[in-house]
Amino acid sequence: MSEELVENEVATEQAFVDKVHVQLATSAKAAQELAREGHGRGRLGHEGGLVERDAMVFQAAKRIAQLDAAHEGLVFGRLDLSHDLDPEPRYVGRIGLRDENRDSLLIDWRAPAAAVFYQATAAEPHGVVRRRVLRCLGPKVVGVEDELLDAEALDRSGADLPIIGEGALMAQLSRARDRSMHSIVATIQAEQDKAIRAPGKGVVTISGGPGTGKTVVALHRAAYLLYTDRRRYEGGGVLVVGPSGVFMRYIERVLPSLGETAVALRSLGEVVDGVRATRHDEPAVADVKGSERMAELMRRTARQQAPGSPQEFRVFWRDDTIVLDRGTLGRLRRQLMSQGRRNRQLPRIAHTLLDAMWRQVRGERGRERGREAFNDEMLSHQAFVDFALAWWPPLDAPQVLSWLREPEFFSRVAEGVLGPEEQRLLAKSWSGDGSLSVEDVALLDELRYALGDVPARTEDERDLDDTSLLEGGVDMQELLTAADREYAPTGRAWAPPTHRIEDDGYAHVLIDEAQDLTPMQWRMVGRRGRTATWTIVGDPAQSSWPVPEEAASARAAALEGKVVHEFHLSTNYRNSSEIYAHAAAYAQRVGLDADLPTAVRSTGVEPVVLTGVPDLESATRQAVAEIAGQVGGTVGIVVPVARRSEVNAWLASWPELADDAAGARAAVDSSVTPSGEDRVVVLTGLDTKGLEFDGIVVVRPQEIEDESATGKATLYVVLTRATQLLTTIS
Numbered sequence: 001m002s003e004e005l006v007e008n009e010v011a012t013e014q015a016f017v018d019k020v021h022v023q024l025a026t027s028a029k030a031a032q033e034l035a036r037e038g039h040g041r042g043r044l045g046h047e048g049g050l051v052e053r054d055a056m057v058f059q060a061a062k063r064i065a066q067l068d069a070a071h072e073g074l075v076f077g078r079l080d081l082s083h084d085l086d087p088e089p090r091y092v093g094r095i096g097l098r099d100e101n102r103d104s105l106l107i108d109w110r111a112p113a114a115a116v117f118y119q120a121t122a123a124e125p126h127g128v129v130r131r132r133v134l135r136c137l138g139p140k141v142v143g144v145e146d147e148l149l150d151a152e153a154l155d156r157s158g159a160d161l162p163i164i165g166e167g168a169l170m171a172q173l174s175r176a177r178d179r180s181m182h183s184i185v186a187t188i189q190a191e192q193d194k195a196i197r198a199p200g201k202g203v204v205t206i207s208g209g210p211g212t213g214k215t216v217v218a219l220h221r222a223a224y225l226l227y228t229d230r231r232r233y234e235g236g237g238v239l240v241v242g243p244s245g246v247f248m249r250y251i252e253r254v255l256p257s258l259g260e261t262a263v264a265l266r267s268l269g270e271v272v273d274g275v276r277a278t279r280h281d282e283p284a285v286a287d288v289k290g291s292e293r294m295a296e297l298m299r300r301t302a303r304q305q306a307p308g309s310p311q312e313f314r315v316f317w318r319d320d321t322i323v324l325d326r327g328t329l330g331r332l333r334r335q336l337m338s339q340g341r342r343n344r345q346l347p348r349i350a351h352t353l354l355d356a357m358w359r360q361v362r363g364e365r366g367r368e369r370g371r372e373a374f375n376d377e378m379l380s381h382q383a384f385v386d387f388a389l390a391w392w393p394p395l396d397a398p399q400v401l402s403w404l405r406e407p408e409f410f411s412r413v414a415e416g417v418l419g420p421e422e423q424r425l426l427a428k429s430w431s432g433d434g435s436l437s438v439e440d441v442a443l444l445d446e447l448r449y450a451l452g453d454v455p456a457r458t459e460d461e462r463d464l465d466d467t468s469l470l471e472g473g474v475d476m477q478e479l480l481t482a483a484d485r486e487y488a489p490t491g492r493a494w495a496p497p498t499h500r501i502e503d504d505g506y507a508h509v510l511i512d513e514a515q516d517l518t519p520m521q522w523r524m525v526g527r528r529g530r531t532a533t534w535t536i537v538g539d540p541a542q543s544s545w546p547v548p549e550e551a552a553s554a555r556a557a558a559l560e561g562k563v564v565h566e567f568h569l570s571t572n573y574r575n576s577s578e579i580y581a582h583a584a585a586y587a588q589r590v591g592l593d594a595d596l597p598t599a600v601r602s603t604g605v606e607p608v609v610l611t612g613v614p615d616l617e618s619a620t621r622q623a624v625a626e627i628a629g630q631v632g633g634t635v636g637i638v639v640p641v642a643r644r645s646e647v648n649a650w651l652a653s654w655p656e657l658a659d660d661a662a663g664a665r666a667a668v669d670s671s672v673t674p675s676g677e678d679r680v681v682v683l684t685g686l687d688t689k690g691l692e693f694d695g696i697v698v699v700r701p702q703e704i705e706d707e708s709a710t711g712k713a714t715l716y717v718v719l720t721r722a723t724q725l726l727t728t729i730s
Helices: 003-041 047-069 112-119 151-157 168-173 190-196 214-228 230-236 245-251 283-290 293-303 326-337 343-358 364-379 382-391 397-405 407-414 420-429 438-451 459-463 477-482 519-527 548-558 577-589 616-630 641-652 655-668 701-706 711-719
Strands: 075-081 090-093 104-108 128-137 140-148 203-208 238-242 263-267 313-317 320-324 508-511 533-538 564-569 571-576 598-601 608-610 635-639 680-684 693-699 722-729
Touching: 003 047, 003 075, 003 090, 003 104, 003 128, 003 140, 075 112, 090 112, 104 112, 112 128, 112 190, 128 151, 190 214, 190 564, 203 214, 214 230, 214 238, 214 245, 214 508, 214 533, 230 238, 238 245, 245 263, 283 293, 283 420, 283 438, 283 519, 293 397, 293 407, 293 438, 293 519, 313 364, 313 382, 320 326, 320 343, 326 343, 343 364, 343 382, 364 382, 397 407, 397 438, 407 420, 438 519, 519 548, 571 577, 571 722, 577 598, 577 711, 577 722, 608 616, 616 635, 616 641, 616 693, 616 722, 635 641, 641 680, 693 701, 693 711, 701 711, 711 722
Parallel strands: 090 104, 203 533, 203 564, 238 263, 238 508, 508 533, 571 598, 608 722, 635 680, 635 693, 693 722
Antiparallel strands: 075 090, 075 128, 128 140, 313 320
16 A cells, blocks of 8 residues: 555545634634623523523533534544535544535534444445544544444445554554543444443443443443433533542543533542542451342431430429420430431420420410410420430531440440441441541441431421421521531531432443442442432452452342443454453452453563562562653553552652653653553552553552452453553562
């Protein structure tokens, strides 16, 4: 193939891409004009103008954000169809654009007209003669890759369609990795496209072994759903849940690069609004906290009387001494708890207490005054108000979780739920500085739902002067306003939460690395998807949860009543065949029931296995330097949890490694290497979930395997993270 032919084809595509970028700039200018016009409507001086302003500015801002995100790789595909279908080529891109005549210039990759770009094969070309992928850097076309899908149709047409390149997919697979996941929108394969465009209703599960593209396919599916039913999914929200903050940072650029920004990305430590936990408990503790038995423990805890709350209330009224003793208060508490969640009972507290107190009024003077006078006097009596607030205070989940730090309280509620050793492990985990672990977040959410939200006052109640007449006709204003003061048992000011339980629901929930979710985490995520559609991604062989049957039961409960559509990916696009053969052999040797996909790319470089090294630091340093000198992207050093600080200290003392890495970066291709970020990172086995690196150095694999009951699965995950080079040091 002559260089002149390639240059001519690139120049042809460059002319079209230039035309698209001109139209993009025109569209951006039109969106900015719309925003200016919208701001002008706000100066009309009436409510209608303000409404129009908000709507116009909102739509303009959305369009501007979409156009801004589309610049990189705006045009990536071209379809040449048989002449009887369409004599003109169709171009596919990240967004759809029309020209000045409102004719289609660029087809959005999610549109039905673009589906054939991904679904056509040589066996079933669907009318496609040639499929071309354009490789661009910004607005510049730097190459094209073609696939001839229907040679007979080409011969019949007599068209001049040269075939250039060795295949877009293989070119993509050989690129160096940086610290972010990238869109595969130009190279989606047919089996992946079926999962992306699956029916919107119910649950779509995407399974497959390592490197099959499960995560990026699921993210493209989220973008597809937003495109096909924007009102539903953008209005209700899309929640993407991943295993760690490292993972979420890795994938965070995929959806914006596809033109979608209306998505909440949360790690498992961030699912509860306003909470962020990054620390993991040690495996034995995590196994207890993740068990479904913890739901019963949290339910019991939420029903307990607040520690330090008063056990008795005594007041003299007219001729009677009225006493609310421990027995009476216990009966009232059980009565209230039987009527619903704890915080939901707050409006009933005064009425319930006053009922019990009025029944003790026997004297003539009291009876003559009547119930209304009794209520008025008690509600103006500061001692009663303070007692009611202290006996049944509004509670939040972090406060109630902290009750379990008290040994006697914890032992009482855990009896019959947890064994002595399990209680010891949890007590130790909660005896530190009070910071939450990732595993604590699901417990916190369980308490939120067990406690319930504090009832919000209705519009009618807010309109009733300065008082709120609640159940039973009791004037509760003093009780409600007093709740904003510090209350006696804890000396802690209470304020209503800004995020309420009823706001937790989403229109679509996407779970990645689903095989790792504990039963308690399935309960937490399930609450956010009761009315949602779902995408669930996972590989059971990579699970870090030791009791899969328990997790499966919790998952089934979360998805109850939903139709399930199953998709399986069978091709490993990440690892070289040499690396994956090594990982697969390990999985078979240790007895993992692993899904073994076919690796399609070979480098000719076998993994390096070092054993019996006398100096671990020196061997690690040399291995990392060798890999960094051979690859242009990221290098991961994967270590046992107990060695992470030690190896981080080693890395900090290797300044020459940074120089070697910089040289390698320039030698290979600086455009694909992260700017301003470390190429070499130290991670634990669990940290690597969902990530990939050009090279991996595994330090003490046996210790990673021995860390937990699921250590073999974790090590298998680690061995499948490298795309080009792998070294293990035992």
